[in-house]
Amino acid sequence: MSASTSAGLPFLKGHGTQNDFVIVPDPDGLLDLGPAAVARLCDRRAGIGGDGLLRVVRSAADPEAAALADRAEWFMDYRNSDGSIAEMCGNGVRVFAHYLVRAGLAKPGPLAVATRAGVRQVVVADGDSGEVTVDMGRALLPGPDGIEVMVGDRSWPARNVNMGNPHAVAFVEDLDQAGNLWTAPLTSPDGVYPEGVNVEFVVDRGPRHVAMRVHERGSGETRSCGTGACAVAVAAARREGIDPAVTGEPVTYTVDVPGGRLVIAEHPDGRVEMTGPAEIVAEGVIEPGLLSG
Numbered sequence: 001m002s003a004s005t006s007a008g009l010p011f012l013k014g015h016g017t018q019n020d021f022v023i024v025p026d027p028d029g030l031l032d033l034g035p036a037a038v039a040r041l042c043d044r045r046a047g048i049g050g051d052g053l054l055r056v057v058r059s060a061a062d063p064e065a066a067a068l069a070d071r072a073e074w075f076m077d078y079r080n081s082d083g084s085i086a087e088m089c090g091n092g093v094r095v096f097a098h099y100l101v102r103a104g105l106a107k108p109g110p111l112a113v114a115t116r117a118g119v120r121q122v123v124v125a126d127g128d129s130g131e132v133t134v135d136m137g138r139a140l141l142p143g144p145d146g147i148e149v150m151v152g153d154r155s156w157p158a159r160n161v162n163m164g165n166p167h168a169v170a171f172v173e174d175l176d177q178a179g180n181l182w183t184a185p186l187t188s189p190d191g192v193y194p195e196g197v198n199v200e201f202v203v204d205r206g207p208r209h210v211a212m213r214v215h216e217r218g219s220g221e222t223r224s225c226g227t228g229a230c231a232v233a234v235a236a237a238r239r240e241g242i243d244p245a246v247t248g249e250p251v252t253y254t255v256d257v258p259g260g261r262l263v264i265a266e267h268p269d270g271r272v273e274m275t276g277p278a279e280i281v282a283e284g285v286i287e288p289g290l291l292s293g
């Protein structure tokens, strides 16, 4: 069944720290959701509205994830609101796992989720808290030195952090300095981010406590970014000269985002663990016309 011929497609709406998603269950991989259909669904005026879309599909039923099917039953097919594809979404994977449990497709507790960045181990808390912890894998810090991000006539040094998807993390004096983040900040030198980049602006709030704003590649300014919060925590630790692989001790940062709070722990073995909320707020049926344009 292609998206253009489906008759009324069930959806849900959810968010994690107000990074919001259209959730489209497609367990058997029957949908062909192209970029234009995704962008229409995510449109906040003419569609349902969301920073991104989570298609919920069995790994075995999707050619992109079939090789991971023996490790993770479900594949998070994440798309940005402009219809582009991203490797990973941290808030999305919490909402995805929360949806699976709510729908009776998984049990609370440990759960493996396949993503384009590999399999992520998730723990969905039992009960009504909506809290989800995710092993986000290792952060890569590929450099180079001397990266800058620019908004208008201002620029700041930034660190390149890869959480499966690319980030540029800049520490600023005041989050308002970044101005309007709907337009993508520029980065230099050219060529560091050939696939585009998510840009985080960060201020200190206290010991191991920071706050951030983000411009997300493919979505604009959002009220939270889970991979971004992980990148920020790792950049904040290195800025303080802390590397858990060297100290042998985990380091934990509280990261405030406009839509709430995430807690990020980096472990001596390099694993970055994110804990935060996930909520489903609505469900309904998509009119076929929205899918076909």
Ligand SMILES: N[C@@H](CCC[C@H](N)C(=O)O)C(=O)O
Residues within 6 Å of the ligand: 019, 052, 080, 085, 086, 087, 088, 089, 090, 091, 092, 165, 166, 198, 216, 217, 218, 219, 222, 224, 225, 226, 227, 228
């Ligand atoms: N909001 C997400 C990140 C979504 C992907 C990102 N826009 C990209 O293109 O890499 C998160 O919570 O991590």
